[in-house]
Amino acid sequence: MAHDAPPRWDRRMQQRLARGEAAALGELYDRFASLVHSLAHRVLDDEDAADRITREVFGYIWEHPDSYDPKQGSLRSWVAGITRHQAVQRLRQTESASARDLGEDAPAPAELERRIHEASTAARADYIVTSMPTPLREALELAYFQRRDYRQTAADLGVTEDEARRRLRLGLQLLSTAHNHQALPAVPMRRAAARGPHAPRPPHSAPPGPGHGRPL
Numbered sequence: 396m397a398h399d400a401p402p403r404w405d406r407r408m409q410q411r412l413a414r415g416e417a418a419a420l421g422e423l424y425d426r427f428a429s430l431v432h433s434l435a436h437r438v439l440d441d442e443d444a445a446d447r448i449t450r451e452v453f454g455y456i457w458e459h460p461d462s463y464d465p466k467q468g469s470l471r472s473w474v475a476g477i478t479r480h481q482a483v484q485r486l487r488q489t490e491s492a493s494a495r496d497l498g499e500d501a502p503a504p505a506e507l508e509r510r511i512h513e514a515s516t517a518a519r520a521d522y523i524v525t526s527m528p529t530p531l532r533e534a535l536e537l538a539y540f541q542r543r544d545y546r547q548t549a550a551d552l553g554v555t556e557d558e559a560r561r562r563l564r565l566g567l568q569l570l571s572t573a574h575n576h577q578a579l580p581a582v583p584m585r586r587a588a589a590r591g592p593h594a595p596r597p598p599h600s601a602p603p604g605p606g607h608g609r610p611l
Contacts, residue, residue, distance in 0.1 A: 405463075405470040412460035420457055427471065428453075430522075431478045437518040438482035439489075448485060452478050475522050483515045520570060527569050534562035535570070 411419035428449060435448035455477060456463075463473050490511065524532060530552070537543045537551055538559075549559035 402465055402469070406465050408470060409460050409463050409465070412457065420453065423456065423470075423474075424453055427474050430471070431474060434475060434478045434518050434522060435482040437521055438479065438486055438514045444485060444489075445482075448478065448482050451481055455481075471526070479515060479518055479522075482518065483511060486514055487511055523569055527566060531562050531566035531569070534559060535566040538563055 408419055408423060412423070431452050432445050432449045435452075436442065436445035439445055439448070452474065456474070463470060467473070524535065533552060534548055537548045538545070543551065545556050545559050545563075548563070549556045552559060552562075554562075
C-alpha cells in the first residue's frame with residue numbers, strides 16, 4: 396500500500412532492532428506511534444488505555460524484532476496487527492470485567508463478542524482507508540463521504556468516469572477485507588506486556604524505553 400515503508404527499509408530496521416540499537420526503536424516510534432495510538436484509541440475509545448497499548452506494542456517490538464517476517468508484509472502492517480491484537484485483547488478484558496460487575500443485567504456473551512468484533516473491524520477499516528493508495532482513498536472520500544456521483548467524482552479528480560468507477564471498485568474491495576478477518580490474530584503479547592516500559596509517556600513524545608531483557 397502507498398504508505399507502507401519500502402521492504403528494504405523494513406529489513407534494515409528489523410536488523411537494527413535485533414542488534415539492540417536504541418536509535419532504531421526511536422525511529423520506529425517516530426514513524427508509527429501515531430498509527431499505533433490511533434488504532435488503539437479506535438478500539439478502546441480511551442486515551443489512557445491507548446497510551447498503555449502504545450507502550451506495550453513498542454515494548455513487544457523491542458523484545459521480539461525477529462517475530463517480524465518481511466515475506467508476510469510490511470513492517471507497518473505488522474505493527475498495526477500487533478496493535479489491533481493487543482487493543483482487542485484489552486477491550487475483551489474490560490468488557491468481561493464490566494459484565495461481571497453488572498451481574499444479571501450484563502449483556503449476553505454473544506452481544507459482547509459482537510461489540511468487540513465491531514470495534515476491531517472499525518479499527519481495521521480505518522487502517523485500510525488511511526493506507527490505501529491516494530487515488531483510491533480520494534475517490535472513496537468523494538463518492539461516499541461527500542455523496543458525489545460517478546460523474547462528479549470523475550470531474551473532481553480530473554479522470555474519466557470509467558477510471559473513477561475503477562478506483563471506487565478497487566477501494567471498496569480493499570475496504571471489504573476489514574470484515575473478513577480474525578478479531579485476534581495469533582500474536583503473543585503477554586510477555587511483552589509484562590516486560591514493556593514502565594514509565595507513562597504520551598504517545599507522541601520520545602520513544603518508550605526497552606524492556607528488562609534488552610538493556611541499552
